Amino acid sequence: MTALAASWLPLSPGERAVAIEVLVHGPLSRTELARRLGLSAGSLTRLTKPLIESGLLVESAEGAALPEVRQGRPSQPLDIVAESCAFLGFKITDDMVYGVVTTLRGEIVTRLDRPLTTHDPERVADLLAGMAAELARTHPALAGIGIGVGGFVRRRAVVGESPFLSWRDVPLAELVEERTGLPVVVENDVAALVEAETWFGAGRGLDRFVVLTIGAGIGYGLVLGGRRVAHAEEDRGFGRHWIVDPAGPLTPDGRRGSAVSLLSIPSIRYQVRAATGREVTYEEILAGAADGEPMCARVVGEAGRALGTLLAQIANFVMPQRILLAGEGVGLMEVAGEAVDEAVRAHRHPLAAPVPLETKVSDFHDWARGAAVLAIQVLVLGTVEP
Structure with a gap:
């Protein structure tokens, strides 16, 4: 340090x-x-x-x-002096680790990605330590490491449960600290993204702020009084339990019409594959919908209406100053924007103010940046606790 x-x-x-x-x-x-x-x-x-x-x-x-x-x-x-020290942020997916180095203000200065060929915790920790050592050669002023994972995290140190990695009770912070000698903080990836946007992004200076993410799942983070509401539904499977269309499709665990079943990228791909027998990417589905391909247009239209319903419900209950829509699935807005707007209007009072929506086209490095901001907070706040 x-x-x-x-x-x-x-x-x-x-x-x-x-x-x-x-x-x-x-x-x-x-x-x-x-x-x-x-x-x-x-x-x-x-x-x-x-x-x-x-x-x-x-x-x-x-x-x-x-x-x-x-x-x-x-x-x-x-x-x-933003460049006075540097921080590492890692985002772990089921098959990749995305890494970034940031300044003290969370500005990304370097990216480094590696394939994840195993989910064994010890070997994952070895990989993270190796990436940290590689990045430290060009950024010797490293002051801490943040790690974001999809799932439930206890005490910002132990991955209590991560379905994507098939982990349960993995002391990830300890494993990486032992190998790097740097302080390590671990958190749910959505929580990390919310912290980054609250300190250095779309939520800076706001009293009431919401982050909604579309990707492999549906993420939600709430900021009240300028602070993230810790232990909120961001790490408890929020999207599987918020019903936006009771007549909608089923999730794998049998819940019908949830945000996950209508909006997540895997669910959208599954619906098109089940109807057409073709394996298509999310981007191909959006392009097909834009070109008027019937099945793609139907699935994307339903997703747009579900998103509009969800946004309206959030706005009605929380009355946020801004909602940030982020994640790998935000391209939905470009194709289904009209359906989103119609659903928002249908579920809001006619005289209600427009939903203050901001869309951020993001990738996994943005999630890694969120993890780095956690490490920044640990240093400047003097505590690991949120």
Whole structure:
């Protein structure tokens, strides 16, 4: 760990609050920083002085000085040095490990992917450690590792259950820490994505924010009061239990008309294969629907209506300032956007405000970035707990 990374460790609560505010929202003028934290000018000066002396905060040299005046001189905004330390993020799927290196602000600077040829926990940990060692050669300022997996995670350390990996009670954080010597945090992949978007993405500065993901499954994350609601349904099979069409198709475990059965990529592919006898990719199904191919158009249209119903229900109950739709399946919006909009209108009050929807075309490196942000949070918050 670099000296600058280590300088986060002994901070007082007040100093930590100042540093985190600048990290997430900076660069900030001293006046704006004091306003955000409810501090007097004197208190802010007392808190920022040791942070500047340690190099944790710097007076930004980019751009002109801010127009506030103190003792007759323009004030430079305060910022952090995003490149002062680096973080590893890994997203584990059933057949690949996607890795990224990020800055202190979660900006991806390097990507590294490797095939996953076994689900044996020890060998998976070996693979992750090998990737970490390879990345450390060009990024020696590594301060931590975050790992995202699909499934239920306990204490941000133990994979309690992961259907994709057939894991149960795997102490993944311990296995990787033993091999790398770096602090490791493990979390549900949707939870990690929500944290990244809350700190450095679409949810930054918002009080009520929702992330909905479409991919191998359906993920959901909720932010209230600017903080993710920990232990929410993001890691409990949310999509299998939210019924959007009681007359819809069955999931493999027998639930009819759930978000998973109508919206997940495997379910959409299964419906087309069952009707046509052809094995087609998700992208081919979307293209077929756009071209008017009847079966593809029917399945995609049903998925669009299910998505619109789900978005309307979320908006009705949570009243979010923004819903972020992400994941590998968001291409559905391009083809079935009208069906989505019609379903939203059908399930909302005629005078209700439009659903504040933002769509993010994402890949597995975005999920890995989310895991890296977990490692950032562990360092700057001084705790593994969410």
